[in-house]
Amino acid sequence: MDWGAIVQNALRAAFGLEAAYFALAAIGLNVHFGYTGLLNFGQAGFLAVGAYGMGIAVTYFGWSLWVGIGVSILAAVVFALLLGLPTLRLRADYLAIVTIASAEIVRLVFRSARFQPVTGGSAGLQNFAGEFYRINPYDTGVYRLEAVYAGGVGPFDVVRVLLALALLWIVVDRLLPGRLPGSRRPRVAPSAADADESVASREVIGLREIVLLAVAAVILVVGLSPVAFNERRMWILTVGWGLVALTSLLVFLLMRSPWGRVLKSIREDEDAARSLGKNVVSYKMQSLVFGGVIGALGGLVFVIGNQSIQPDNFGTPITFFAYAALILGGTARVFGPVVGSMIFWALLSFAENALQQGREAGYISNDFLTSTQIGQLRFMLVGVGLMLLMVFRPQGIFGNRREIDLSVRR
Amino acid sequence: MSVADRPAAASAVEALGGVDRRPGVPKPDPILTVDGVHRRFGGLTAVNVDHLEVQRGSITALIGPNGAGKTTFFNLLTGFDKPDSGIWTFDGEDMAGMPAHKVARTGMVRTFQLTKSLARLSVMENMKLGATGQRGEGFGRALLPPLWLGQERANEARALELLTRFKLDTKRDDFAGTLSGGQRKLLEMARALMVQPRLVMLDEPMAGVNPALTQSLLGHVKGLREEGMTVVFVEHDMDVVYDISDWVVVMAEGRIIAEGPPAAIGANQEVIDAYLGAHHDAPLTFEEEERQLAEDHARARAEGEGRT
Ligand SMILES: Nc1ncnc2c1ncn2[C@@H]1O[C@H](COP(=O)(O)OP(=O)(O)O)[C@@H](O)[C@H]1O
Ligand SMILES: [Mg+2]
Numbered sequence: 273m274d275w276g277a278i279v280q281n282a283l284r285a286a287f288g289l290e291a292a293y294f295a296l297a298a299i300g301l302n303v304h305f306g307y308t309g310l311l312n313f314g315q316a317g318f319l320a321v322g323a324y325g326m327g328i329a330v331t332y333f334g335w336s337l338w339v340g341i342g343v344s345i346l347a348a349v350v351f352a353l354l355l356g357l358p359t360l361r362l363r364a365d366y367l368a369i370v371t372i373a374s375a376e377i378v379r380l381v382f383r384s385a386r387f388q389p390v391t392g393g394s395a396g397l398q399n400f401a402g403e404f405y406r407i408n409p410y411d412t413g414v415y416r417l418e419a420v421y422a423g424g425v426g427p428f429d430v431v432r433v434l435l436a437l438a439l440l441w442i443v444v445d446r447l448l449p450g451r452l453p454g455s456r457r458p459r460v461a462p463s464a465a466d467a468d469e470s471v472a473s474r475e476v477i478g479l480r481e482i483v484l485l486a487v488a489a490v491i492l493v494v495g496l497s498p499v500a501f502n503e504r505r506m507w508i509l510t511v512g513w514g515l516v517a518l519t520s521l522l523v524f525l526l527m528r529s530p531w532g533r534v535l536k537s538i539r540e541d542e543d544a545a546r547s548l549g550k551n552v553v554s555y556k557m558q559s560l561v562f563g564g565v566i567g568a569l570g571g572l573v574f575v576i577g578n579q580s581i582q583p584d585n586f587g588t589p590i591t592f593f594a595y596a597a598l599i600l601g602g603t604a605r606v607f608g609p610v611v612g613s614m615i616f617w618a619l620l621s622f623a624e625n626a627l628q629q630g631r632e633a634g635y636i637s638n639d640f641l642t643s644t645q646i647g648q649l650r651f652m653l654v655g656v657g658l659m660l661l662m663v664f665r666p667q668g669i670f671g672n673r674r675e676i677d678l679s680v681r682r
Numbered sequence: 683m684s685v686a687d688r689p690a691a692a693s694a695v696e697a698l699g700g701v702d703r704r705p706g707v708p709k710p711d712p713i714l715t716v717d718g719v720h721r722r723f724g725g726l727t728a729v730n731v732d733h734l735e736v737q738r739g740s741i742t743a744l745i746g747p748n749g750a751g752k753t754t755f756f757n758l759l760t761g762f763d764k765p766d767s768g769i770w771t772f773d774g775e776d777m778a779g780m781p782a783h784k785v786a787r788t789g790m791v792r793t794f795q796l797t798k799s800l801a802r803l804s805v806m807e808n809m810k811l812g813a814t815g816q817r818g819e820g821f822g823r824a825l826l827p828p829l830w831l832g833q834e835r836a837n838e839a840r841a842l843e844l845l846t847r848f849k850l851d852t853k854r855d856d857f858a859g860t861l862s863g864g865q866r867k868l869l870e871m872a873r874a875l876m877v878q879p880r881l882v883m884l885d886e887p888m889a890g891v892n893p894a895l896t897q898s899l900l901g902h903v904k905g906l907r908e909e910g911m912t913v914v915f916v917e918h919d920m921d922v923v924y925d926i927s928d929w930v931v932v933m934a935e936g937r938i939i940a941e942g943p944p945a946a947i948g949a950n951q952e953v954i955d956a957y958l959g960a961h962h963d964a965p966l967t968f969e970e971e972e973r974q975l976a977e978d979h980a981r982a983r984a985e986g987e988g989r990t
Contacts (some may be wrong), residue, residue, distance in 0.1 A: 525825050530810070530818035530834065537811050538802050543762065544798035548812045549786035549877055550819075558821055678801045678859035 273633050278625040284499045285621035286614040289577040292512035293319075294617065296570030297594040298601070298609030299519050303563035305595075306603035308525060309539030310559060311368035314355065315378070315567050315594050317375030320586035321347045322568025323575040324382055324391060330400035332390050337403040341572060348568035351378075352561040376588065380478045383583035386445050397581040404576050410503035410510075483615075483669055513575065516610055524606045526562075535559055536604075596658055602668030611669060619657060623650035659666040690907045694740040694928040696944075701864025701887045701891055703930075703942035703950075706733035713881055713912050714759075714790075719768030721936075728754040729765070730936040736881075741903065741913045743923045746933035747957055752916045753795055755933070756885050760792045761785040769854060772881065787814055789835040791879035795886045795916070799866040801859025805850055807868055809841035810834070833958070848902065858901050864895040871902065882906055884915040888922055900926050920948070932956065 285291060297315050304310040325344035335343075355374055359367040382391045389398070465548045501509060526532050534555050537545040543554045575581045593616065594609075601612020627646045630636045641649065661668070667676040697710050697965050712735035721729040729751040757763035759770060761782035769778045773792050782790070795896050816837070817823050818830030833900050845851040848868045853861065858869060867887055874882060887903070889895050904926055917923050923930060923944055930947040932940040934956035940947060947953055975986050 414924075482924055522825070525827075526821075529824035529827070530816045530820055530830060531824035533803070533807055533811055536803055540800035540802055541798045543782075543794070544800060545811070546762070546782040547760070547786055547792055547794070547798075548809075548873065549791075549814050550781050551781075551783045562821070674857065675802050678857055 273629045273635075278622060278629060280499065281625050282618040282622040284619040287499060287509065287513075288617065289505070289508065289512065289574070291614045291617040292440075292509060292516060293570040293574040293577070294594055294597055295516045295610045295613035296512075296519065296573060297567050297590065298598040298613050299516070299523060300563035300566035300570070300579045301591075301598050302595050302603060302605075302609045303523060303535075303559055303566065306605075306608070307532065307539060307597065308535045308556060308559040309364070310556060311364055312371050312560070313368050313591055314371030314373075314375030314561070315564075316586045316590035317371065317378045317518075317573065318348050318351060318564040318587060319590060320375070320378050320382060321351045322571030323581050323586070324397070325568070327392075327397040327400050327575065327581045328390055328570055331392075331397050337400065340400070344568050344572055345565055348565045351559050352564040353557070355475070356557045360553050360560070372588065372591075375586075375591065379583055379586050379621075382586075391583070392581070394583060396583055398579065400581075405504055405507065408503060408507040410506045412503050414500050414502060415506045416500045434604070454589030467479045483611075505577070508573065508605030512573040512577065515569050515652045520606055520610060522535045527606070531555075595653075599668055600658060600661065602671030604667075605670040608668060608670045615669070616654070619654050620650050690910070691857075691904065691928070694737065694907065698737055698740065698943065701737075703940075703946055705938045705941050707735070708943055709735040709737040710933060711738045712736060714770065714772055716759070716770040719755070719758055720766045721751075721763065721768060722766055727936050728812050729758060730819060731755065731768075731938055734868055734931065734938055736912060736914055737929060738912055739907065739910060740928040741907050741915070741926055743927035743930045744914060744916045744933060745787050745918070745920075745923060745930060745947075750933040750956075751936040752933055753885055754936075756792055756883055756916070759785075760790060760883065762792075786877055786879075789878070789880040790883065791874045791877045791881070792883040793867075793870045793874055793885055793887065795889065797863065797870050798868045799858040799861065799869055803858055804855050805845065805858050805861070805869060806841060806854040808873050809876055810837050812873040813837040813840070814877055816822065816885060835956055838877075844872045844875055847905075849898070864891040864899075868895070868899065868902075871899070875906075879911065881912045881914070884913065886915060886916050886918070888919060896922070 276438065297319060300318065301312060301315050304315075320342040326340035328336065329340035329343040330337055350421065351374075355367070355371055359370045382392075383394045383396075385393050387393070459647040476538035527535070534545060534550050537548075538552055538555055538559075545555075546552050571586070574585070594613075597612040597616040598609045599612070601610065601615055602608035624646055625642065627636065627649060628643065631638065631641060631643065631646070665671075665673075667673045701709060714736040716731055716734040718733075719729060720727070720732045737926055744755070746752055754763065758765045758768075759777070761777075761780050762782070764779075769776065771777060772785075772788060775788060777785060777788070777790070787793075800811070803811070816830065817833055818827070823829045842851060842854065845854055848871070850861075850865060850868060850872065851867070861869060861923065867890075869913075870888060871882075871884065884903070886900055891899060903913055903915065921979065927944050930940075930942060930944050931938055932947060932950070932953050936976075939952045939956055940950045942950065
């Protein structure tokens with residue numbers, strides 16, 4: 273078995289198109305679910321609306337792609353309003369039901385034969401991304417992540433230095449808690465109820481540090497040179513991860529502002545927020561719109577990267593994979609959905625490639641596992657992994673265990 | 683010596699001194715006036731209040747057996763529930779149909795029978811949430827900290843002052859979910875004060891609070907009156923009611939059946955009947971409870987003898 277190739281493919285998946293657009297979908301869900309407590313089960317619908325808004329504007333109306341992107345964002349806002357207006361005044365479960373159904377309705381409408389001239393029916397839409405690739409700054413060629421700018425000190429070296437500094441920061445912060453500026457986190461009073469509390473707070477290096485260390489070590493030592501993309505993929509990935517960085521920054525700024533505080537208070541107890549003069553319905557709507565637009569951006573990155581819109585790519589599983597990525601990374605954490613999405617896709621790729629190679633090498637018999645079954649089995653394996661994670665680390669990689677313990681009503 | 687020079691307790695007592703002791707009686711200077719508020723749940727009439735006035739600057743206790751409709755009445759007045767009919771004014775402003783968040787902003791703030799601490803926010807964040815008119819609570823402005831950081835600092839200073847008064851300042855960075863039940867009650871009250879209300883409505887503020895904390899809670903409630911706030915609170919413990927209230931309103935089966943100063947209310951026959959009719963689960967006083975038990979025993983003995 274070629275373990276090198278397996279790791280290489282997993283790394284490639286961690287930085288690939290799927291990871292990028294799922295990161296956006298999961299960042300949107302994090303705003304909804306992680307920070308506001310809104311159960312949006314229709315994130316796939318926001319991705320679809322984002323994709324088709326642009327696709328229809330360009331292919332049917334013949335507008336510019338850039339206008340089309342504006343249409344996508346507008347469509348996501350309208351979709352959020354349609355979902356929110358009848359449900360946000362009601363109990364939380366109504367939003368869950370309405371969103372999961374609406375996302376399916378949206379998909380079925382887009383794929384229906386009746387609207388085929390506009391939406392392309394089950395065949396979907398193509399030939400809309402030309403304008404995007406026309407301004408591609410990357411020349412034709414194969415790009416290895418390490419050598420984007422060959423010769424001299426390139427931006428990737430800066431990334432390496434930043435990574436090393438971040439690691440140093442984490443280790444120092446752990447060894448000398450509270451000594452670094454800005455590292456004060458809510459303390460938890462030791463209580464007799466959870467005796468292992470003192471053990472937990474003495475833990476210096478946790479799973480989160482181990483994951484970061486491993487990823488950073490790989491990047492620092494071997495670089496990402498085996499991971500290569502062509503110029504088109506490089507361009508959409510640059511934009512996609514750029515959007516991930518931008519939306520993460522927005523989430524970071526918003527969630528430490530009084531606006532974010534109101535969202536979190538709604539997650540904790542919306543009646544309490546109401547009794548303190550907060551217009552809860554309005555904030556829930558803002559959250560739904562904001563997270564929905566981020567989801568629509570994910571849909572745009574996806575279809576512009578693939579240069580094709582397929583209605584069946586926007587099924588309900590998309591929503592649940594995005595939830596899986598979010599929970600894996602840690603809810604209500606800025607980088608939770610991003611890291612979660614990268615690990616989710618890396619794990620899927622790893623499981624698939626390992627199984628495939630194991631089969632080819634004869635470790636797994638053909639009678640036991642056909643190559644088509646591998647595609648399904650990899651999800652099962654990742655699912656089992658997620659279950660184990662929930663048992664041993666319910667807060668995800670970045671989450672705070674104490675917060676999770678508090679969320680169980682006492 | 684004018685009324686304003688004296689402690690608020692004395693002036694409240696004096697203002698209510700000449701007021702009749704009957705349900706729905708007008709007060710000299712009402713801050714809250716309720717008219718014909720009805721709320722039915724199916725066939726059950728939970729609240730049916732013909733008329734009620736609450737004297738400004740006083741501490742009014744709302745008592746009544748379990749299920750009397752006290753919490754529902756609070757919910758109606760604060761916009762958390764809608765009445766089938768009825769109007770009420772707060773400081774002359776018509777409040778009927780106003781949504782809960784606007785009621786709070788108008789200056790009428792309530793707490794809950796089941797404490798609502800925001801478990802995964804720190805105590806300080808809980809407090810700062812209560813401040814009204816925050817510039818950083820708008821989506822756009824939230825992204826520009828210079829617009830709101832000054833206000834945030836001011837709110838933090840005010841919150842710390844309140845936390846110190848409520849002896850929670852050492853907990854400022856703890857998650858609210860780690861506080862004890864009594865501390866959460868204190869936090870909820872302190873948080874309500876961040877709204878800078880004129881009327882505070884406390885639903886069973888002492889329930890589940892240990893005796894040591896009860897004393898300090900009582901002190902805080904009296905303190906609110908000294909600061910010119912009006913307090914309406916629901917309470918079962920009659921010792922507490924006697925201790926801090928200027929006026930007592932008694933509810934039973936949704937109606938207001940009696941009103942009067944605390945000393946007079948225990949002797950009111952209607953009140954005694956209401957409590958005795960209510961499964962003896964909320965005794966008026968220790969003596970009352972003893973008397974009820976003695977009566978029960980006597981009745982049981984009489985019945986036992988009758989059968990033999
Ligand atoms: N949402 C509701 N639906 C149906 N009945 C209710 C509801 N809320 C309260 N009730 C009923 O209304 C009556 C008054 O309840 P409540 O206001 O909680 O009384 P109190 O606070 O005085 O103990 C009770 O009989 C209660 O069962
Ligand atoms: Mg009650």
